[in-house]
Amino acid sequence: MAPRVGTVVAVGVTRHIPAWLVGTALLCCSLAVLAGVLPDDRADALYHSYDGGGVEITGPSLMVLKKLGQNVAVNGNYYVDSISSASIDVVTSGASAYSEDRIEFSGGVDYLHGNSIMSLSFTNSSEDDYEANTAGFGISMDMFGNMTTVSMGYSRGWDMVMNNLDSTFSRDADRQNYKLGLTQVVTKDMLLELNYEGITDEGFLNNPYRSVRYLDPGGDSYSYESEIYPNTRTSNAVAIRSIYYLPYRAAVSGEYRFFDDTWGIDAHNLKFVYTHPLQGGWVLEGNYRYYTQNAADFYSDLFPFQGAQNFLARDKELSTFSSHTIGFKLSYDFIKNGWRSIDKGKINLAWDHILFDYDDFRDLRVVTPAPGDEPLYSFSADVVQLYVSIWF
Amino acid sequence: MRLCAFYLLLIALSLTGCSSIEPWVKPYERAHLADPIMNFDRDPVSGAYMTHVYQAREAARGAEGGHGGGCGCN
Amino acid sequence: MRTTQSAFMRYTLATVMVLLSSTVSAGTVQAPAPDFTLKSDSGENLRLSEMRGEVVLINFWASWCGPCRQEMPILSELHDKYKAMGFTVLGINVEENSSDARKLLKEMPVSFPVLFDNDSSVSKQYDVAAMPSTVLVDRDGNMRYLHKGYKPGLEDTYVDQVRSLIRE
Numbered sequence: 142m143a144p145r146v147g148t149v150v151a152v153g154v155t156r157h158i159p160a161w162l163v164g165t166a167l168l169c170c171s172l173a174v175l176a177g178v179l180p181d182d183r184a185d186a187l188y189h190s191y192d193g194g195g196v197e198i199t200g201p202s203l204m205v206l207k208k209l210g211q212n213v214a215v216n217g218n219y220y221v222d223s224i225s226s227a228s229i230d231v232v233t234s235g236a237s238a239y240s241e242d243r244i245e246f247s248g249g250v251d252y253l254h255g256n257s258i259m260s261l262s263f264t265n266s267s268e269d270d271y272e273a274n275t276a277g278f279g280i281s282m283d284m285f286g287n288m289t290t291v292s293m294g295y296s297r298g299w300d301m302v303m304n305n306l307d308s309t310f311s312r313d314a315d316r317q318n319y320k321l322g323l324t325q326v327v328t329k330d331m332l333l334e335l336n337y338e339g340i341t342d343e344g345f346l347n348n349p350y351r352s353v354r355y356l357d358p359g360g361d362s363y364s365y366e367s368e369i370y371p372n373t374r375t376s377n378a379v380a381i382r383s384i385y386y387l388p389y390r391a392a393v394s395g396e397y398r399f400f401d402d403t404w405g406i407d408a409h410n411l412k413f414v415y416t417h418p419l420q421g422g423w424v425l426e427g428n429y430r431y432y433t434q435n436a437a438d439f440y441s442d443l444f445p446f447q448g449a450q451n452f453l454a455r456d457k458e459l460s461t462f463s464s465h466t467i468g469f470k471l472s473y474d475f476i477k478n479g480w481r482s483i484d485k486g487k488i489n490l491a492w493d494h495i496l497f498d499y500d501d502f503r504d505l506r507v508v509t510p511a512p513g514d515e516p517l518y519s520f521s522a523d524v525v526q527l528y529v530s531i532w533f
Numbered sequence: 534m535r536l537c538a539f540y541l542l543l544i545a546l547s548l549t550g551c552s553s554i555e556p557w558v559k560p561y562e563r564a565h566l567a568d569p570i571m572n573f574d575r576d577p578v579s580g581a582y583m584t585h586v587y588q589a590r591e592a593a594r595g596a597e598g599g600h601g602g603g604c605g606c607n
Numbered sequence: 608m609r610t611t612q613s614a615f616m617r618y619t620l621a622t623v624m625v626l627l628s629s630t631v632s633a634g635t636v637q638a639p640a641p642d643f644t645l646k647s648d649s650g651e652n653l654r655l656s657e658m659r660g661e662v663v664l665i666n667f668w669a670s671w672c673g674p675c676r677q678e679m680p681i682l683s684e685l686h687d688k689y690k691a692m693g694f695t696v697l698g699i700n701v702e703e704n705s706s707d708a709r710k711l712l713k714e715m716p717v718s719f720p721v722l723f724d725n726d727s728s729v730s731k732q733y734d735v736a737a738m739p740s741t742v743l744v745d746r747d748g749n750m751r752y753l754h755k756g757y758k759p760g761l762e763d764t765y766v767d768q769v770r771s772l773i774r775e
Contacts, residue, residue, distance in 0.1 A: 329564075337596060400596075408593035416570045526579055
């Protein structure tokens with residue numbers, strides 16, 4: 142986020158934007174700006190399945206988007222993760238495999254006014270030991286003859302972290318997201334999009350079950366102690382992406398995102414997607430994604446002794462690792478010319494294969510004479526999605 | 534400072550929207566841009582799910598989506 | 608951090624208010640409608656100046672444009688209702704390749720002539736700045752009203768304007 146001094150300056154400057162400038166803008170815009178369009182009504186039903194690293198998660202995701210009148214659209218989503226986890230963390234900590242369900246409801250309203258769409262959204266996610274609530278506001282504006290779209294968003298989250306092993310345990314974690322986006326029509330065949338998102342978290346940000354390990358005084362065994370995270374985190378993410386229309390009717394897109402945060406993590410990811418329509422309403426799509434991050438400042442696979450630092454983490458999510466994803470999606474328009482009140486229908490099957498490779502997180506299922514010599518951990522995951530979308 | 538500059542730019546842009554800066558892609562030339570395959574996020578439920586898959590396993594989060602492009606219809 | 612938050616909120620609010628002040632654009636014009644000749648869906652060529660003496664509603668549309676598709680059946684009804692009084696709707700499809708348009712017309716036939724502007728020459732002549740765009744031309748061949756975009760309810764304005772031009 143902007144340094145403190147800069148922020149104070151910004152406030153000062155804005156107070157002096159003269160009223161006449163704002164007034165002129167109001168007058169000018171009301172003469173020439175044209176209206177935008179709300180998205181078409183649709184309903185989607187998705188079945189998702191993740192299988193990798195000893196973790197299996199499946200469930201549905203159902204969404205409906207419907208216009209009410211000309212200027213308002215409402216949407217709702219119901220999502221479930223049915224988790225069955227015997228992940229490396231679970232297995233090596235001696236805990237038994239566990240199952241749980243996470244249920245998420247979200248709802249939102251879009252309001253179209255002139256060339257702007259204002260949105261409000263709310264999400265609630267609930268599982269045995271974690272409750273998350275998020276509320277957000279966004280605005281998206283078309284300008285420059287609909288060549289440019291600018292969007293801004295703000296959302297707040299209020300989470301409650303609990304512990305299944307201790308019913309008295311309850312901590313808060315709050316979140317704020319700031320989003321800015323710009324989409325630009327570059328040519329009749331190409332779009333460019335820039336996105337920025339700043340996120341701040343405050344509160345109990347770690348996992349109440351997770352531990353770190355440290356070397357015992359003898360040097361040939363290790364013990365565990367609880368992880369301790371800072372109680373704030375601020376992150377910035379900037380992404381650029383572009384999509385290009387190929388003359389034989391296909392599309393290719395590329396994206397790069399850079400991420401950094403106050404925990405010392407830098408991450409980069411790169412993604413390419415190629416979409417190829419075939420005869421008869423079939424579309425084939427392939428994607429490749431590469432992700433890399435370096436570890437948080439307070440991360441270590443093996444600390445030298447107990448209580449070595451103020452903050453301690455051994456979560457592989459905060460380690461140095463990279464991942465490659467290769468994915469395919471096949472879609473079919475099964476309703477091409479409308480059927481009763483349904484204009485269009487599509488069925489899709491997608492499969493993504495993700496390879497995770499850790500550089501400083503070790504596989505403790507392998508016991509070695511000296512701690513710290515265990516092989517580095519890696520695993521692969523298969524993500525499958527089967528979904529139907531209808532437009533009405 | 535960055536925030537302030539962004540908002541001033543936005544207001545300036547909206548002012549120039551009224552002037553005679555002609556869009557270089559005419560509304561009647563947007564056939565390709567209106568094609569569903571040119572939509573970054575044409576399967577929003579699937580997109581949201583994959584974003585969740587990655588966010589749950591990576592430290593990075595944010596800047597995953599946007600709006601715009603398309604037919605530019607009114 | 609708190610200063611940034613409230614600053615962000617304040618600026619967003621200010622910008623939202625500035626940019627909310629927009630409306631669908633419509634206008635009155637007064638200039639001769641540029642003449643053109645285009646091939647119609649019935650196969651023969653149609654020339655605008657041949658329609659002098661009739662009130663003409665020229666509608667620029669494309670098969671990929673949602674509001675355009677929404678508007679077409681309404682224009683078809685308008686054409687049927689007033690054609691006996693010396694009124695006609697002329698649809699001009701602006702697509703380079705007419706196959707998608709022809710397919711749409713098969714599924715959703717309209718009662719008015721549809722012309723194909725494959726090289727965008729007429730779109731350029733009329734400086735089409737929005738999709739869809741509708742121009743109302745009076746019996747003397749002058750452009751009188753211009754509508755950019757389509758929102759449900761606009762047809763009521765069409766009816767009023769068409770009737771006033773018919774009565775002239």
